[in-house]
Amino acid sequence: MQRFAAHEFLETQEALRSKHAAIEMHGxxxxxxxxxxxxxxxxRHQQMIMNAYQQGISLLQGKGFNIAPAPIQLRVAQPTAVGxxxxxxxxxxxxxxxxxxxxIATLMLNWHKSGSAIGMLWAAECVDPGIRQYHVNGANACQQMAYETWQYMNAKGYYQAPQLADHTMNTMINAYQPQQQMLL
Structure with missing residues (x-):
């Protein structure tokens, strides 16, 4: 039987319940x-979540799987429109x-953004390297799904990205000065 610290086990249970709900919600x-x-x-997002759900079950049941971060390949809607x-x-x-x-896109965006934030919080609380990496992978997948969703929304005009005036941006950027020497 796998032995985990209480908090990482309970957080992983919460992650699995969240993935269960996300699979149904995406349907x-x-x-x-x-x-x-x-x-x-x-x-595509539902399939990614279903895969993560199965990985979590395998991890908790000690069946093992490759916990290394998997490359996530999402489609880019089109170049981002700013302004x-x-x-x-x-x-x-x-x-x-x-x-x-x-x-629908707004619900997905907010779900994925929240999933990314809470997944990283869960990872930071884990002592088992496999459970930790599972939550890191989940957080990364969520932020990538959020970005793909945002790109779709931006392309459709649902979520426009405001831009500061050039003089405001330049003033703020030029307020920072490079460090003069490196400390060893």
Missing amino acids: VLAEMAQDPQLTGIIN LNNPQMAAPNPHPTRLSDMT
């Missing part, structure tokens, strides 16, 4: 999505029968 979101590109993103282009937000519908693609 619901894929059914509601109108844009085939968004559906493809949702399905605002007449942003518009429709009023929220408190009684929808179907979620909009913007709402």
Whole structure:
């Protein structure tokens, strides 16, 4: 029987419950999505989460698997657009029968961003190297899925990236001075 520290075991249980919920939630979101590109993103993310769920079960049951960070290959929507282009937000519908693609993408983005933050927090609490790496891998996968989701949203105009005026950015950048000497 595998022996883990209580906190890392309980956090891994929480991670598995979260992945379980994410698998189901992605299934619901894929059914509601109108844009085939968004559906493809949702399905890829769901598959990644399903793989991570199975890895977590194998790890806890002592069956082993390659815990090394796996390369994550997500598709890039298109180059990022920076700056605002007449942003518009429709009023929220408190009684929808179907979620909009913007709402679906927003839910995914926030889910993945939260997953990345909490995954790294869980990793920092682990003493077992395999469990630690499992949570690091999960956090990294979440941040990459969040970025892919954000790229989709940016390309569709759902999430525009504001930009500071050039003089403001230059003033802030030039406020920093390089270190004069290196301390050994």
